[in-house]
Each structure stands twice: as structure tokens, then as C-alpha cells.
Amino acid sequence: MILQTLKLIRIHHWVKNIAVFLPVFFSGQFIEIFDDNSIYKLVILFFAFCFASSIIYIINDSIDVDKDRLHPVKSLRPIASGFFTKKQAFFIAGVFFIVLSYFLFLLEDSIWFVVSYFILNILYSFKLKNIAIIDVTCVSLGFLLRILAGGFAIGVIVSQWMTIIVFLLSMSIAFAKRRDDLTIKNDNTILRKSQSGYSIAFIDIAKGICFSITLIAYIMYSISTEVIERLGTDKLYTTSLFVFIGIMRYLQISVVENKSGSPIKILSKDIFLQLVLLCWILLFTYFIYF
Incomplete structure (x- = not known):
């Protein structure tokens, strides 16, 4: 119960x-x-x-x-x-x-x-x-x-950078979830009414665009003068490496493995993503607080 x-x-x-x-x-x-x-x-x-x-x-x-x-x-x-x-x-x-x-x-x-x-x-x-x-x-x-x-x-x-990054990253993951609905449906079963407005090709393009802009926005955030002055470091751009690797891994899970239905489940089970996220957090924390 x-x-x-x-x-x-x-x-x-x-x-x-x-x-x-x-x-x-x-x-x-x-x-x-x-x-x-x-x-x-x-x-x-x-x-x-x-x-x-x-x-x-x-x-x-x-x-x-x-x-x-x-x-x-x-x-x-x-x-x-x-x-x-x-x-x-x-x-x-x-x-x-x-x-x-x-x-x-x-x-x-x-x-x-x-x-x-x-x-x-x-x-x-x-x-x-x-x-x-x-x-x-x-x-x-x-x-x-x-x-x-x-x-x-x-x-x-909340800076414009965080607003853009959070919104686009969420869009990317949401598109990946919709892709999962299209890949598992059988006999033209409609699992969502919105499925009629999607195709796997469209979602892959939309997801790729959102992830790409997310990465670009993050890099611009990490090298912006405002952020460098506020945090007191010009090395924040190095964390972009883990953002890039994380995005590539998520795309691999979505497109190659066709397992993008639950982001929480993916993160809880995928050791690769866990290590990338941990490295990003540790490095970011070091630059901001130490």
C-alpha cells in the first residue's frame, strides 16, 4: 500500500x-x-x-x-x-x-x-x-x-542566461520523451493526442536544435564578462566540456538506444551520466566557492 x-x-x-x-x-x-x-x-x-x-x-x-x-x-x-x-x-x-x-x-x-x-x-x-x-x-x-x-x-x-538554459534544456528533454511515445506505439495506437503533430524526424531535429542552443548559451554564459566579474574566475568555460559530453550521452540514449521516456529513470541508472554530472557539479562548485 x-x-x-x-x-x-x-x-x-x-x-x-x-x-x-x-x-x-x-x-x-x-x-x-x-x-x-x-x-x-x-x-x-x-x-x-x-x-x-x-x-x-x-x-x-x-x-x-x-x-x-x-x-x-x-x-x-x-x-x-x-x-x-x-x-x-x-x-x-x-x-x-x-x-x-x-x-x-x-x-x-x-x-x-x-x-x-x-x-x-x-x-x-x-x-x-x-x-x-x-x-x-x-x-x-x-x-x-x-x-x-x-x-x-x-x-x-535569475539571469537571462539561466532562464534561456533552463528553458531550452527542459524543451530538449521534453522532446526526447515525446520521441519515446512514437517509438513504442504499436498498431497505430495513439498514446497521446499530440502524437499527430510529431514524427521521429521532426523531434530529432527539434531536439538537436534545442540541445545545440543550450550548449551555445552555456558557453556564452561561462565566458560573459558579467559572470566572470561576479564569480571572480575566467575558467568557468572549462565546465562546458561536461555539458557537451552530457548532451551527447543523452542524445545517444534517445536516438541510438531509444530509451528517453523517463529522464529521472535514465539519470538514476546511467552511470556515465551520473559521473559526468558529478564532475560538472564538483568543478563548478570549486570555481564558485573555493
């Missing part, structure tokens, strides 16, 4: 909400937020997004239950498999909404980012996910709202 409940709320996807901590990390002020208790605001914001996203997952799974039963992986989800009825799932969502309301009460001004995220994803669940290109844009905007909320909560300005 507990395991199925955790699957229902997609607790493994809560890691995505760590994005609220990124603005302060990249600003070089991560240590300072512990001194003035600003970390408290980010922790509350993190859990607010966690509970909001879990409610959305339950609503989305309830809407898509018939289509999910045709999917080789999604058919194992708690509602699609029949472990939870829709009524039981909505009861859990109601409990989560009560907890979310408490967190929203504590958030003060940054509440509007979570509310906007919630409304956007409600619209996504009922309508926008059925419109090609708009669907992946909504996913990307969700990540962007997390980033903006994290910066706003503690007074850190």
Missing part, C-alpha cells in the same frame, strides 16, 4: 523541485543563506512544489487512465493497474491539497509562482498536453517557474 501510494504521488519526481535551489547556488551565496535562515524559505518552497506536482500527477493519471493501460510502462501505474480507484486517488489528492494550502500560507509573495505552476499544469492535464509543441513548452515553463520562484524567494535575480 505504501509503495503504491509513493508511486501514485511520483515521489521519485520530487527531485525535479531541487531546481528552486539552483539560483542561490549559481549566485555563489549558498553558504550565506544558512546564516540568515533564508534556507527555510527555499525548503518550504521545495515542498510546496512537491505537493503541487503530486496532485497534478494524480489528476493527470486519472484523466489518462484508459490511454495509460495501452502503454507498456504506464499501465503499471497505480490507477491504470487498478490498485487505486479514481475515488481513492482523489482522496489522497485532497489530503495533499490541504497540506499544500498550509505551505502556500507560509510562502508569502512567492506563493504566486506555485499557484501559476498549479494552474498551468491543470490546463496542461485537461487540454494543452494534446497540442503538439505547446505540450513540451508547458513542461519547460514548469521548470522555469521553479527557478524563478527560488530566486524570488531569497532575493536573487
Whole structure:
């Protein structure tokens, strides 16, 4: 029961909400937020997004239950498999909404980012996910709202570089997920209504463009005068190597191995990507804080 409940709320996807901590990390002020208790605001914001996203997952799974039963992986989800009825799932969502309301009460001004995220994803669940290109844009905007909320909560300005990089990287990964739907469908089964607006060739081109611009934007960020002066180092460009290798590996997983359905699952199982990400984090942390 507990395991199925955790699957229902997609607790493994809560890691995505760590994005609220990124603005302060990249600003070089991560240590300072512990001194003035600003970390408290980010922790509350993190859990607010966690509970909001879990409610959305339950609503989305309830809407898509018939289509999910045709999917080789999604058919194992708690509602699609029949472990939870829709009524039981909505009861859990109601409990989560009560907890979310408490967190929203504590958030003060940054509440509007979570509310906007919630409304956007409600619209996504009922309508926008059925419109090609708009669907992946909504996913990307969700990540962007997390980033903006994290910066706003503690007074850190989110730069145009981070905005561009986060949005385009999210678009790239979202396109890769759509590619997975096209590669696993059988007998012309429609797993998503937006599939009619996609083809594997189109997605590969769109994904390649987004990843390419992401890499270019990151390199420009790492060598910009503003960033060099703020962080006090002109060696940040060396971290671009790991960004490039990481993108190449993800493209390989998507195009060669046809396994781009779940970014969280990919990252949790692919040692190559884990090592690249770890090296990038360590090197970036060294340049900013040491």
C-alpha cells in the first residue's frame, strides 16, 4: 500500500523541485543563506512544489487512465493497474491539497509562482498536453517557474542566461520523451493526442536544435564578462566540456538506444551520466566557492 501510494504521488519526481535551489547556488551565496535562515524559505518552497506536482500527477493519471493501460510502462501505474480507484486517488489528492494550502500560507509573495505552476499544469492535464509543441513548452515553463520562484524567494535575480538554459534544456528533454511515445506505439495506437503533430524526424531535429542552443548559451554564459566579474574566475568555460559530453550521452540514449521516456529513470541508472554530472557539479562548485 505504501509503495503504491509513493508511486501514485511520483515521489521519485520530487527531485525535479531541487531546481528552486539552483539560483542561490549559481549566485555563489549558498553558504550565506544558512546564516540568515533564508534556507527555510527555499525548503518550504521545495515542498510546496512537491505537493503541487503530486496532485497534478494524480489528476493527470486519472484523466489518462484508459490511454495509460495501452502503454507498456504506464499501465503499471497505480490507477491504470487498478490498485487505486479514481475515488481513492482523489482522496489522497485532497489530503495533499490541504497540506499544500498550509505551505502556500507560509510562502508569502512567492506563493504566486506555485499557484501559476498549479494552474498551468491543470490546463496542461485537461487540454494543452494534446497540442503538439505547446505540450513540451508547458513542461519547460514548469521548470522555469521553479527557478524563478527560488530566486524570488531569497532575493536573487535569475539571469537571462539561466532562464534561456533552463528553458531550452527542459524543451530538449521534453522532446526526447515525446520521441519515446512514437517509438513504442504499436498498431497505430495513439498514446497521446499530440502524437499527430510529431514524427521521429521532426523531434530529432527539434531536439538537436534545442540541445545545440543550450550548449551555445552555456558557453556564452561561462565566458560573459558579467559572470566572470561576479564569480571572480575566467575558467568557468572549462565546465562546458561536461555539458557537451552530457548532451551527447543523452542524445545517444534517445536516438541510438531509444530509451528517453523517463529522464529521472535514465539519470538514476546511467552511470556515465551520473559521473559526468558529478564532475560538472564538483568543478563548478570549486570555481564558485573555493
